[in-house]
Amino acid sequence: MSLARFLDLADFSAEEVRDLLALAERLQHHPEPQALAGRILGLVFLNPSLRTLASMQAGMARLGGTSFVITPGQGTWALETRLGVRMDGGAAEHIREGLPVLASYCDALGIRAFAEGKDLAADLAETNFRAMAALVDKPLINLESAVNHPCQALADWKTLDDERVPERAKFVLSWVPHPRALPLAVPAAALHMAALRGHEVVVLRPEGFALPAPIMERARAAARASGGSVSETDDRAAALAGAQVVYAKEWGATDPYGDAARDAELRARFGDWQVRESTFARSAPDCRLMHCLPVRRNVAVADEVLDGPRSVVLREAHNRLVVQMAVLYRLLK
Amino acid sequence: MSLARFLDLADFSAEEVRDLLALAERLQHHPEPQALAGRILGLVFLNPSLRTLASMQAGMARLGGTSFVITPGQGTWALETRLGVRMDGGAAEHIREGLPVLASYCDALGIRAFAEGKDLAADLAETNFRAMAALVDKPLINLESAVNHPCQALADWKTLDDERVPERAKFVLSWVPHPRALPLAVPAAALHMAALRGHEVVVLRPEGFALPAPIMERARAAARASGGSVSETDDRAAALAGAQVVYAKEWGATDPYGDAARDAELRARFGDWQVRESTFARSAPDCRLMHCLPVRRNVAVADEVLDGPRSVVLREAHNRLVVQMAVLYRLLK
Amino acid sequence: MSLARFLDLADFSAEEVRDLLALAERLQHHPEPQALAGRILGLVFLNPSLRTLASMQAGMARLGGTSFVITPGQGTWALETRLGVRMDGGAAEHIREGLPVLASYCDALGIRAFAEGKDLAADLAETNFRAMAALVDKPLINLESAVNHPCQALADWKTLDDERVPERAKFVLSWVPHPRALPLAVPAAALHMAALRGHEVVVLRPEGFALPAPIMERARAAARASGGSVSETDDRAAALAGAQVVYAKEWGATDPYGDAARDAELRARFGDWQVRESTFARSAPDCRLMHCLPVRRNVAVADEVLDGPRSVVLREAHNRLVVQMAVLYRLLK
Numbered sequence: 001m002s003l004a005r006f007l008d009l010a011d012f013s014a015e016e017v018r019d020l021l022a023l024a025e026r027l028q029h030h031p032e033p034q035a036l037a038g039r040i041l042g043l044v045f046l047n048p049s050l051r052t053l054a055s056m057q058a059g060m061a062r063l064g065g066t067s068f069v070i071t072p073g074q075g076t077w078a079l080e081t082r083l084g085v086r087m088d089g090g091a092a093e094h095i096r097e098g099l100p101v102l103a104s105y106c107d108a109l110g111i112r113a114f115a116e117g118k119d120l121a122a123d124l125a126e127t128n129f130r131a132m133a134a135l136v137d138k139p140l141i142n143l144e145s146a147v148n149h150p151c152q153a154l155a156d157w158k159t160l161d162d163e164r165v166p167e168r169a170k171f172v173l174s175w176v177p178h179p180r181a182l183p184l185a186v187p188a189a190a191l192h193m194a195a196l197r198g199h200e201v202v203v204l205r206p207e208g209f210a211l212p213a214p215i216m217e218r219a220r221a222a223a224r225a226s227g228g229s230v231s232e233t234d235d236r237a238a239a240l241a242g243a244q245v246v247y248a249k250e251w252g253a254t255d256p257y258g259d260a261a262r263d264a265e266l267r268a269r270f271g272d273w274q275v276r277e278s279t280f281a282r283s284a285p286d287c288r289l290m291h292c293l294p295v296r297r298n299v300a301v302a303d304e305v306l307d308g309p310r311s312v313v314l315r316e317a318h319n320r321l322v323v324q325m326a327v328l329y330r331l332l333k
Numbered sequence: 334m335s336l337a338r339f340l341d342l343a344d345f346s347a348e349e350v351r352d353l354l355a356l357a358e359r360l361q362h363h364p365e366p367q368a369l370a371g372r373i374l375g376l377v378f379l380n381p382s383l384r385t386l387a388s389m390q391a392g393m394a395r396l397g398g399t400s401f402v403i404t405p406g407q408g409t410w411a412l413e414t415r416l417g418v419r420m421d422g423g424a425a426e427h428i429r430e431g432l433p434v435l436a437s438y439c440d441a442l443g444i445r446a447f448a449e450g451k452d453l454a455a456d457l458a459e460t461n462f463r464a465m466a467a468l469v470d471k472p473l474i475n476l477e478s479a480v481n482h483p484c485q486a487l488a489d490w491k492t493l494d495d496e497r498v499p500e501r502a503k504f505v506l507s508w509v510p511h512p513r514a515l516p517l518a519v520p521a522a523a524l525h526m527a528a529l530r531g532h533e534v535v536v537l538r539p540e541g542f543a544l545p546a547p548i549m550e551r552a553r554a555a556a557r558a559s560g561g562s563v564s565e566t567d568d569r570a571a572a573l574a575g576a577q578v579v580y581a582k583e584w585g586a587t588d589p590y591g592d593a594a595r596d597a598e599l600r601a602r603f604g605d606w607q608v609r610e611s612t613f614a615r616s617a618p619d620c621r622l623m624h625c626l627p628v629r630r631n632v633a634v635a636d637e638v639l640d641g642p643r644s645v646v647l648r649e650a651h652n653r654l655v656v657q658m659a660v661l662y663r664l665l666k
Numbered sequence: 667m668s669l670a671r672f673l674d675l676a677d678f679s680a681e682e683v684r685d686l687l688a689l690a691e692r693l694q695h696h697p698e699p700q701a702l703a704g705r706i707l708g709l710v711f712l713n714p715s716l717r718t719l720a721s722m723q724a725g726m727a728r729l730g731g732t733s734f735v736i737t738p739g740q741g742t743w744a745l746e747t748r749l750g751v752r753m754d755g756g757a758a759e760h761i762r763e764g765l766p767v768l769a770s771y772c773d774a775l776g777i778r779a780f781a782e783g784k785d786l787a788a789d790l791a792e793t794n795f796r797a798m799a800a801l802v803d804k805p806l807i808n809l810e811s812a813v814n815h816p817c818q819a820l821a822d823w824k825t826l827d828d829e830r831v832p833e834r835a836k837f838v839l840s841w842v843p844h845p846r847a848l849p850l851a852v853p854a855a856a857l858h859m860a861a862l863r864g865h866e867v868v869v870l871r872p873e874g875f876a877l878p879a880p881i882m883e884r885a886r887a888a889a890r891a892s893g894g895s896v897s898e899t900d901d902r903a904a905a906l907a908g909a910q911v912v913y914a915k916e917w918g919a920t921d922p923y924g925d926a927a928r929d930a931e932l933r934a935r936f937g938d939w940q941v942r943e944s945t946f947a948r949s950a951p952d953c954r955l956m957h958c959l960p961v962r963r964n965v966a967v968a969d970e971v972l973d974g975p976r977s978v979v980l981r982e983a984h985n986r987l988v989v990q991m992a993v994l995y996r997l998l999k
Contacts, residue, residue, distance in 0.1 A: 371727075
């Protein structure tokens with residue numbers, strides 16, 4: 001299997017994902033430091049990054065390739081993404097020129113572009129990312145789009161493998177507090193990944209934060225294919241009972257979506273959804289805590305959990321490097 | 334021919350330019366991925382960049398070398414360029430230390446420093462860039478200075494070659510609208526390049542935007558050497574009649590230079606100088622549209638032109654990589 | 667001698683420093699362009715940098731390795747360094763996740779984190795840097811911490827060697843003016859280095875700017891081991907008489923420490939401590955001027971000195987590259 005694009009884990013069957021992870025394992029234990037010699041990866045970050053920024057550069061270097069980073073608005077012109085507009089504002093360059101040009105300088109391009117968080121239909125349709133992807137005629141990697149983060153999902157899958165979490169285990173995707181609304185990309189990707197891996201997946205979220213129906217439905221379809229299940233609840237005790245994994249994640253209110261005032265009002269009620277040791281005490285003593293990072297300590301998850309033995313967040317982050325090397329290898333070798 | 338510096342296309346005869354472009358072609362079709370192994374390019378960006386930033390890094394990588402980027406004021410100390418000042422303001426470092434130090438870490442240095450846009454004589458004399466160049470005892474590349482952009486000019490020449498535009502063809506450098514005054518670097522460089530290539534060059538600009546006499550004279554001297562011609566006009570219909578290339582470019586008012594209020598007043602009158610399909614309809618149906626990018630869509634040039642078959646802007650941008658690899662090769666091999 | 671960490675020159679005997687400098691010399695004259703092939707250096711800059719940023723990348727490249735740069739708050743999440751806080755402010759990521767994650771992507775990590783400049787005891791104890799270092803299980807380099815800058819000190823030592831400054835020569839660390847308080851890192855490191863090299867060291871500083879007792883004591887201990895001496899004075903004429911080196915450096919008031927208003931009041935009195943040619947005229951005609959850069963021209967040191975023959979500041983800066991290659995070699999080979 002060689003790849004032309006890595007945009008969405010849902011483009012792959014569970015078997016194809018396992019095949020990619022087997023390559024990741026192979027490269028981890030049998031390095032190929034010259035595999036991508038002479039190959040160049042361009043990285044476009046329309047939003048901040050730490051893991052993706054560092055691990056993509058490190059991954060290319062470990063395979064003998066190189067990369068360059070473009071951060072529009074920081075040393076580079078701000079990019080306009082809307083079509084047909086009269087560009088008399090702050091953005092000096094349009095993606096219609098910027099992205100094909102960058103693609104023409106490299107062998108593969110990665111793009112990070114968060115959700116605008118205003119128009120749910122547009123975000124669910126990946127309108128922005130799709131418009132950008134259509135401009136790139138090179139291998140392309142989704143470094144996080146409006147409602148997707150396939151590199152994170154792949155790293156999380158490998159982490160579940162590393163932790164020997166059985167495929168039928170109960171996996172709870174739990175909404176956790178945050179000072180402000182965050183995108184749906186990671187919750188959507190983690191939910192789909194867990195469903196595709198075959199878990200008994202429970203989406204645990206308070207009133208007003210239900211994941212949009214298309215995201216739930218997509219996960220249910222993956223679960224049907226893999227023999228898993230997907231349900232949702234706002235009952236923390238029920239959700240956590242017997243859980244083997246809690247995947248903590250912050251996201252914005254969805255009912256309605258993109259209303260900052262309503263979001264703030266809602267989230268003010270649920271500060272006690274922070275994950276603490278007591279969250280696990282009774283019903284899930286051996287449960288692992290996953291989080292994609294960055295995490296707001298003592299807001300989303302308590303120090304005691306992050307610093308304790310159930311946290312596998314550092315392994316997840318390290319696995320970003322490991323799995324992305326496999327993606328780069330498939331795209332560029 | 335090996336090079337010590339690449340600061341100005343006018344340092345080269347037309348024949349030497351063609352020789353450099355032949356090298357670019359050779360490297361394009363017969364890559365030398367280890368030619369610059371172990372060589373380091375330092376890149377200093379006092380102003381924003383996309384193409385230059387990405388293509389210089391990619392070009393070094395394609396030749397087996399590496400590069401580092403310094404962006405004063407962003408992670409690096411702001412640089413003072415004035416001589417003799419008491420440095421009690423915002424800038425912590427003077428170019429008199431900063432540039433020799435950076436040069437001492439690499440094998441070649443590239444510097445981008447836009448015009449200050451206040452004192453025409455100083456900008457025309459390249460006072461600022463010359464002061465910086467004098468501090469660097471390594472091969473040096475002009476990544477755009479007050480009134481020059483030789484990498485862009487070289488890429489544009491190659492684009493005209495690629496498009497098989499005859500040397501005697503009519504080449505119109507057309508002023509186009511922009512929200513604010515931009516530097517004279519690209520218009521001056523494109524004008525000189527077209528004259529040196531032997532074109533019938535027409536500078537088309539409204540009242541108040543005439544290119545300064547030394548820039549016109551320099552182009553005329555190049556035209557004399559190459560058998561071309563240089564004229565100027567504010568008559569759009571006459572200029573466009575029979576044109577085979579329109580090179581659209583934004584620049585600030587020159588009469589007077591550096592007066593923002595007067596510039597705004599003048600440019601408010603000429604918003605209809607935007608390049609549209611109708612610009613070409615009658616008199617120049619097969620005319621190509623060139624632009625150095627970034628371009629303000631629907632301000633400087635309409636979507637219909639940029640997205641249509643006459644636009645060669647993406648080829649120009651890609652040629653930045655191609656020709657700069659030849660420059661790097663000559664400087665560092 | 668292989669190294670696990672390069673955090674403090676005081677971790678080394680004078681003999682070990684000389685051994686490291688011999689390696690630097692060797693690599694300078696007998697390059698090993700593949701020595702660190704496949705090795706990756708991560709660089710985390712919590713504060714601005716020019717020399718460190720460029721020379722660390724260049725040094726890795728010269729040895730065949732690669733590096734990536736992380737600048738929290740600029741394209742990367744701002745980092746929280748305090749333990750136990752509720753992260754509901756501006757910082758999205760805690761060092762407890764960020765640093766181990768970055769370390770897991772590379773083979774060695776460099777960290778720059780200036781003093782907070784409020785709590786002298788905390789700064790002297792390197793509370794912040796130590797907390798970060800404890801999170802990194804890879805070879806680690808101090809790129810400047812609250813009261814240390816071992817890479818600078820090592821480069822300065824080599825500069826004294828290059829200049830053939832005898833070990834018993836008089837070395838004056840002279841406070842110089844600056845618009846605002848700067849950290850104690852370089853004065854502390856330079857003082858200790860000069861003492862360890864065996865100099866007759868004089869700390870020349872006005873009232874209110876005495877270096878804290880632990881910094882003085884540490885230097886005195888080094889001097890005792892090396893046969894040098896350390897004294898302090900506010901008498902410029904006495905200090906400069908017979909000096910062979912003046913190491914000019916800006917730092918904040920220490921009596922009290924971290925009081926901006928008091929600092930401003932004190933420094934307003936001592937603007938004439940700027941180093942000028944007249945500083946040397948009578949008593950130290952052949953004296954060299956050292957400075958770690960960046961330097962405020964005509965505030966800290968006059969143009970006439972920086973541009974004259976006694977200045978060795980560019981050599982110091984170049985030696986950053988030279989000595990750091992030895993450090994990287996020892997850490998990563």
